[in-house]
Amino acid sequence: MSLSEELENLSKHVIKYGLSLGADQVEVYIVTGVTKAIQIELGSIHKFTETSDSGIGVRVIKNKAIGMSSTTIFTIESIEQTVKNAYSLAKVSTPDSNFNSLPEDTTPTPTIADTFDKNIIELPVEDFTQIMLESINEAKVEENAIISGNFSAGSGERYIVNSQGIERHSVRTSINGYLSVKIQKGDDIGNSYYFDSSPLLRNFEHIKIGKEAGKRAKRMLGSQKIETKDLPILMDPETTYFTVSNILSRGINAFNVINKTAFFIDKIGDKIASELLSIKDNPFYPGGTGSAAFDDEGVVPREVSLVKDGILQTYITDSYTAPLVGLKNTAHASRDSFSSRPRPSLYSLEIKAGDTPKDSIQEDMKEGILLIGSPIPSMGNNPQISAQINQGFYIKDGEIKHPVKNTVIGCTVFELYEKIAVLSKETENRKGHISPWILLEALRISGGK
Amino acid sequence: MLDLLSQVLDKLTLNAKDFVDIRYAYSMGETITVRNGRFDSVSNQTTGGIAVRALINNAWGFTSIIQTDKESITKAVEKAIQIAKVGSKYTDEKRIISDDWVYEGKGETVIEIDPRDIDKEIKFKKLIETEKAARKYSDRVVEASTTYQESHSREFIVNNKGTKVENEVHVIRLMKNVIGREGTKMQNVFDSIGGAGGWELVEKWDPEEEGIKAASQVEKLLHAQTPPSGKMNVIMDPSLTGVFIHEAFGHACEADAIIAKRSILEGKIGEQVGVEQINVFDDPTIPGLRGSFKYDSEGTRTSKRTLVNKGVLTEYFHTLETATALGMKPNGSGRASSFNVTPLARMANTYVDSGDMKLEEIAEIAKEGVYLKNSYGGYVVPAKGQFYFTCQMGYTIEKGEIANLMGNVGMSGMTLEVLKNTFAVGDKWEPAFLGTCGKGGQWVPVTGGGPNMGVSDVVVGGQK
Numbered sequence: 076m077s078l079s080e081e082l083e084n085l086s087k088h089v090i091k092y093g094l095s096l097g098a099d100q101v102e103v104y105i106v107t108g109v110t111k112a113i114q115i116e117l118g119s120i121h122k123f124t125e126t127s128d129s130g131i132g133v134r135v136i137k138n139k140a141i142g143m144s145s146t147t148i149f150t151i152e153s154i155e156q157t158v159k160n161a162y163s164l165a166k167v168s169t170p171d172s173n174f175n176s177l178p179e180d181t182t183p184t185p186t187i188a189d190t191f192d193k194n195i196i197e198l199p200v201e202d203f204t205q206i207m208l209e210s211i212n213e214a215k216v217e218e219n220a221i222i223s224g225n226f227s228a229g230s231g232e233r234y235i236v237n238s239q240g241i242e243r244h245s246v247r248t249s250i251n252g253y254l255s256v257k258i259q260k261g262d263d264i265g266n267s268y269y270f271d272s273s274p275l276l277r278n279f280e281h282i283k284i285g286k287e288a289g290k291r292a293k294r295m296l297g298s299q300k301i302e303t304k305d306l307p308i309l310m311d312p313e314t315t316y317f318t319v320s321n322i323l324s325r326g327i328n329a330f331n332v333i334n335k336t337a338f339f340i341d342k343i344g345d346k347i348a349s350e351l352l353s354i355k356d357n358p359f360y361p362g363g364t365g366s367a368a369f370d371d372e373g374v375v376p377r378e379v380s381l382v383k384d385g386i387l388q389t390y391i392t393d394s395y396t397a398p399l400v401g402l403k404n405t406a407h408a409s410r411d412s413f414s415s416r417p418r419p420s421l422y423s424l425e426i427k428a429g430d431t432p433k434d435s436i437q438e439d440m441k442e443g444i445l446l447i448g449s450p451i452p453s454m455g456n457n458p459q460i461s462a463q464i465n466q467g468f469y470i471k472d473g474e475i476k477h478p479v480k481n482t483v484i485g486c487t488v489f490e491l492y493e494k495i496a497v498l499s500k501e502t503e504n505r506k507g508h509i510s511p512w513i514l515l516e517a518l519r520i521s522g523g524k
Numbered sequence: 525m526l527d528l529l530s531q532v533l534d535k536l537t538l539n540a541k542d543f544v545d546i547r548y549a550y551s552m553g554e555t556i557t558v559r560n561g562r563f564d565s566v567s568n569q570t571t572g573g574i575a576v577r578a579l580i581n582n583a584w585g586f587t588s589i590i591q592t593d594k595e596s597i598t599k600a601v602e603k604a605i606q607i608a609k610v611g612s613k614y615t616d617e618k619r620i621i622s623d624d625w626v627y628e629g630k631g632e633t634v635i636e637i638d639p640r641d642i643d644k645e646i647k648f649k650k651l652i653e654t655e656k657a658a659r660k661y662s663d664r665v666v667e668a669s670t671t672y673q674e675s676h677s678r679e680f681i682v683n684n685k686g687t688k689v690e691n692e693v694h695v696i697r698l699m700k701n702v703i704g705r706e707g708t709k710m711q712n713v714f715d716s717i718g719g720a721g722g723w724e725l726v727e728k729w730d731p732e733e734e735g736i737k738a739a740s741q742v743e744k745l746l747h748a749q750t751p752p753s754g755k756m757n758v759i760m761d762p763s764l765t766g767v768f769i770h771e772a773f774g775h776a777c778e779a780d781a782i783i784a785k786r787s788i789l790e791g792k793i794g795e796q797v798g799v800e801q802i803n804v805f806d807d808p809t810i811p812g813l814r815g816s817f818k819y820d821s822e823g824t825r826t827s828k829r830t831l832v833n834k835g836v837l838t839e840y841f842h843t844l845e846t847a848t849a850l851g852m853k854p855n856g857s858g859r860a861s862s863f864n865v866t867p868l869a870r871m872a873n874t875y876v877d878s879g880d881m882k883l884e885e886i887a888e889i890a891k892e893g894v895y896l897k898n899s900y901g902g903y904v905v906p907a908k909g910q911f912y913f914t915c916q917m918g919y920t921i922e923k924g925e926i927a928n929l930m931g932n933v934g935m936s937g938m939t940l941e942v943l944k945n946t947f948a949v950g951d952k953w954e955p956a957f958l959g960t961c962g963k964g965g966q967w968v969p970v971t972g973g974g975p976n977m978g979v980s981d982v983v984v985g986g987q988k
Contacts, residue, residue, distance in 0.1 A: 114584075116784045119616045122584035123607040126864050127573070129590060143567035147590050157570070164566045167644045171562045200610050208614065221785045221907075257786060257907045264788075266907045303754035334560060335666035336703050336710065414569045454900065454914060454932060456703065457710050461751075461934030461985035463912035465905065480910060483936045483985025485753050489708055521753040523936070523983045 079232070082107065083244070085131075086236040088151075089158055093135050094238060096162045100136040100177045101238045104371070105129075106413050108231030111200070113207050115254070118215070118222040120204070128231060130413035135161040136177065139170035145414035173333075178394035178404065179239045182375040189362035194276040195228050195248040203228060206281045210252060213285025216293050217258050224254035224268075224288075226281075241373035248274055249364075252284045256292035265298075265478075267291030267466060268448070272364045273506055291447065291466065298478035300523035301469055307443040307496070308484070308515040309436060309470070310451075312503035316510040317450035320424050322488045323354065323381065325456060327389070328419045329396035336456045338488050342387045348492035350385040353427035358406075363507025365423035369406070372417055376406035381424075391419040423507040429498025433512045436497050438473040444482075444520060445470050451484055451491065458488045481523035491515065525680040526688055532597045533682055536605075543579040543621040543844075544601065545683035547821060548572075548592065549863035553675040554639075558651040560659065560667055573863035578604040579845070582619045583611030588864045622848040626686040627825050631818025633694040634811060635722035639674045642723050647672050650698065650731055657735025658702045664746060665739050667703040672726075673718075681823035689823035695719070695814060695969050697958070698726040700734055704742035711745035711931055713738045713916060714900070716958050719971070720816040744929055745917055751933035751986030757893030757921070757947075758935065758982040759886050764915055766957030766972025767899040768979075769804060770874050772911040772939050774972075775904045775963075777831050777839070778857075778869040779846035788909030788939050789837060797837045798943025801879050804832035806841070808856065808872035814958055814969035815872030819856065822867050826856030831874075835943070841869040861966040868964055876974030879949025886948040886978045888924040894984060895919045895926050896935070899957050899972075909939035936983040945982075950975030 086103045093101030107129040114122040131154060132145040142164030146157045207226045214222050228250040235243045253270040269287035273279040310318060325331060326338035326347070339347045358376040360366050369375050372394050380388045390400055393408035396419060409420035437445065449466040453459065464482045468475045486494075499512035529546045536544060550572040557564040573590040574597050585608030587600045639647075655668035674696045681689045697718030704711050715738065719725050760768055781787040789797070807828040808816050819825055822844050829839050840846070841857035846869055858867035887895065895918055902913025914934040920927045957972035 113611070117617055120583055120611040120614045121617075121619075122586060122866065123611040124586040124588075124866070125603060125607060126586070126588045127590055128864070130571075141563065141566065143565065144569070145567070146570040148570060148572050149590060153570070160568050164568065167648075168563045168566045169648075173562060200607065204610070204614055223784050223786060255786075255907070264908055266905065334703075335705060338708075414567065416565050416567075454934065455712070457712060457932060458708060459710075459932060459987075461914065461932070461987075463910070463934065463936045463985070465910075480908075481936050481938055481983050483753075483912075483934055483983055485751075485933070485985040485987040487708070487987070519753050519985075519987050521755075521936075521983050521985045523755050523938075523981065 082234055085154065086234050089133060089154065090236055090238050092155055093158045093162060096159065098135045098137055098162055102134040102177050103236050104132040104413055105234040106231060108229055110227050110229035111203065112225060112227035113204065115207065115211065115222065115224045118211055131157060132413040133158050133161045135165045137162065137165040139172065139174050140165045140168040141171060141174065142168055143416060173399055174395065175398050177237045177239050178241060178372050178374050180241060180374045184243055185359065185368050185375060187359050187361060187366050187368050190247045190274045190366060192248045192275045195250050196230050198228055198276065210254060210281040210285040213282055214254050214256050214289040216289035219259065220289065221257040222254060226252045235373035237373065243369045243373040245368055250276055250279045252281055254284050254288040256288045258292050258296060260296060263296055265292045265296035267295050275362055278362055295466065295478045298480040300481050301479050302524045303521045305517040306520045307440060307517050309440060309443060309445045310513045311447045312510040312512060313448045314446040314450055315426065315513045316424065316508050319426055320421055321450060321452045322492065324421045325453060326488065327381065327387065327391055329390040329392040329400045330418050331456065332390050333396055333399045338458050339387055343389060345387060346385050347387045348382060348385045349495035351429060351498050352382055352385050352492065352495050354382040355380050355425045356422050357425060357507065358422040360423050360507030363423045365507055367422060370408040371410045372408040374404055374406040379405055391421065393417055393419050425509040426511060428500050428502045428511040430500050431497050433499040433501050436499060436512060436514050437470065440470050440473055443470045444479065445475060453488050460484060460486050460488060460491060483521040485519040485521060490518065494518065526682060526690060528594060529680060529682040530688065532594060532601060533684055536601065536684065538684055541620050543684060545577050545681060545822065546597065546601065547575040547863065548680040549575065549677065551675060551677035553673065555671065555673050556647060556651060557669060557671045558655055559669040561656065571862055574600055575863045576600045576604040577866060578608040579619060579621060580605055580608040581612035582617060583608050583615045585611060586866050619845060620848055621844045623685055625824065625844060625854055627819065627823050628688050631691040633692065633720045635694055637723035639696055639723045650729055653731035654700055654735040657732045658739040661736050661739035662704065662743050664704045664706055665702055665742060666705045669701050671699045673697045679821060683823065687823040689819045691817065691819040693720060693817050694722060696721060696723065696725050698729050700738050702738040702742050704746050706746045709746060711742055713741045718958065719812045719814050721812050725812065745931050748929040748931045750988050751918065751930045751984060752894065752988060753984060753986040755981050755983050757890040757978065757980050758984065759890055759895040759921065759976055759978045761897040761976055762954040762956035762973055763899045764896050765876055765974030765977045767902050767913050767959065769876050769974060770871060770970065770972040771902040771904045771913050772937060772942055773804060774871045774874045776906040776909065776939050777841055779840040779842045779850060780869045781906050782840055783846055783849050786907040788906060792837050795837055796835050797940065798832060798835040799946050800835045801949045802832055802835050802943050802946055803877040805830055805877060806871055806874040810873055813873045813955055813971040815971050820858045820867065821860035822858040824854045824856040824858060829855050841871060843867055843869050859968050861968050865966050868966065870963060870968055871961060871970050873955060873971040875953055875955060875972065876977060878951055878953040878975045880951050881948045882951060883976050886950060886976055887921050887926050889948055890921050890978055891924050893921045895921055900932065901959065910936065911939060912936050934985045936985065941981065942979055945980045946977060947980055948978035950977060
């Protein structure tokens, strides 16, 4: 019997066993996988690792009360004990009247192109090492460059089965690389990083990882403190993507909506941002790192428009939250791990481009800050932003003068979305994460000068 | 288990400079969260498996497996050795583990009341009544949640130098998070108690009192003034001092970052890094704190570390590898969060020792600035020596007095500047920051603390 068949049988056994104990509904979530990784220190190999990433999570419902249990021990005794634990926890827990049902979905599982590559599974360790060495070589922009990082490659399978008829299985591969480069000239330190991740070996940009990490580190030399003042901010596509998605994922998450902590509660159909902002979420982007044929409850999602011309179109929901906010399940359920309860989360955003050339946006800045790979997150579920600039540059008369250090941006998520003033016509597409450059009108910048 | 691991190890033929260790790690945990009157999560977790490290010809190989039988462990050891040999072809650095440090023994967290013996209803009651009291206090409280966590972990560690250690750690925590909202303005208050120990550490939690305390703070914060922006004098309360010393300084003292030339404190042992009034320690041997344990995940016996003595840098956090490389003594800092990862040099209970000044005296010296309270957390880039941390609330300092309440804000500083810019150290230290520290994808429980502390030229990231 193959591993897939074994796990399929195991999933079915968990459901049957849970129901036989007296559960009303049962769900099992299994992940299995092996990851090979190379850790780099001082530009050479420090550690080779090969680790198992496997676990089973069981969710049991009894009289609308939910119990969850998980294990990494794949013996039948341990798994049955896990089901018993979940059942006992459900029995002692209080019913949740908001709970409707585990999801049902008979949609055939779609196929997403370019999410599996046997070349990654069969990648010989020597070839994997060669990829890493080529990347390191590109990062050596200076003789004294200190290079560290991590490369990993592996495959993972995901099984979701529930007592309401859902039976899903997916397998995907992934190769990832991250390099950090430090260059020191006396007391002056330039430090930066770059990363890439891909389900396909052929799309993995290992040369770019080294090149960009080295180039960025060199650019960070000569950083200076600046004065406290209000300044416009130009965000590169990486900064734009993570800033916009961080705010959106908290702001329109239906779980936060039902708890009244979502930034954009009761705003469907209302303006939440500059009319220049339009965002789609595409779970089926071929070769996308955020793509998935079904969510972490086994429901098939679809492409959805989240923000159009600054107007909020929908919240993101899962089976628990959808009925509570009066929307259809958008299939955004996501788990941090096999042991977690699912919550809504985004897949892969496309932020619509503008019509201004990127270079002319910068050229027109009299004074401002340019952010490269330096997201501006909110303070958790609070709409306040008080974020350190990790990779920023002071711009005067359209030219980069120097990197900044010891500098913090202070505003709110509402201000940040409203102050989107210009979007570039160029976009960067990082395996389905699509984003332009964005210019924000002046925000408060606290400097150490 | 120790015997089984030793049997596998004994069959290996290794060279004198080779190093192999085998660690069995098993953990059981329970998490209960109540949010707005509903059980959000009632779950337990079991993880267990074998971790094998091999250092052969200057490169490490690491494997982890979930099977615990002799044959599988033997295969995992062979695999670790094999991949280390491949890595060694591409390594320029010299790496060995000294033969000098061999440990045998057993460590166990002292528990007075085993939380596994406490009825679930009693645990539920603490959670439900706390969040209920918070919501009852004010209509502006939109979300009140409480979480209970207990974990019980065991590690068995053997290595070919002779170490044979068994270590058991029990950690318990009770947390509350209350969020208030008025229009688009939101504030939240988070607090927790607990540590390494049993139910006795959370038993004193009075649900009604804790719920009301959090909700009343949230109410006040919704009407607090907007934090200022710019470079200014800052007084940190013990919780902020705790996260500040952890982020700004502790991470830069981790010897793996020193060896990788990624810490601003590389080569600075014996140098003045702060004013003379500053003494910084990290002590996993203090009973009952979140970062307390007797042996680390390499089997090294832990000890109190003196990081800074009268402003002079004196010690780093070491694993066996870093201590050997730098010719220093290991101090039991090699912590791994599970069987699936390797031990890294980590902090435990880090604190600034107390000085002799009262809060009012520190405010008088500061004259103008902010007094910041209750940490949210932070991060650091040790290579650049730039750190960031956040607080939940604070007060303005005007004309030498603590004045108006203000909301949450983040701060930025430079590691090599802040300890030299310290102008006052308070008279009583508390382990007030109960945190979970992240590094290399691993999360471990830690404590931070200190007294009230005054520092000049910190950049505060407010909106006005």
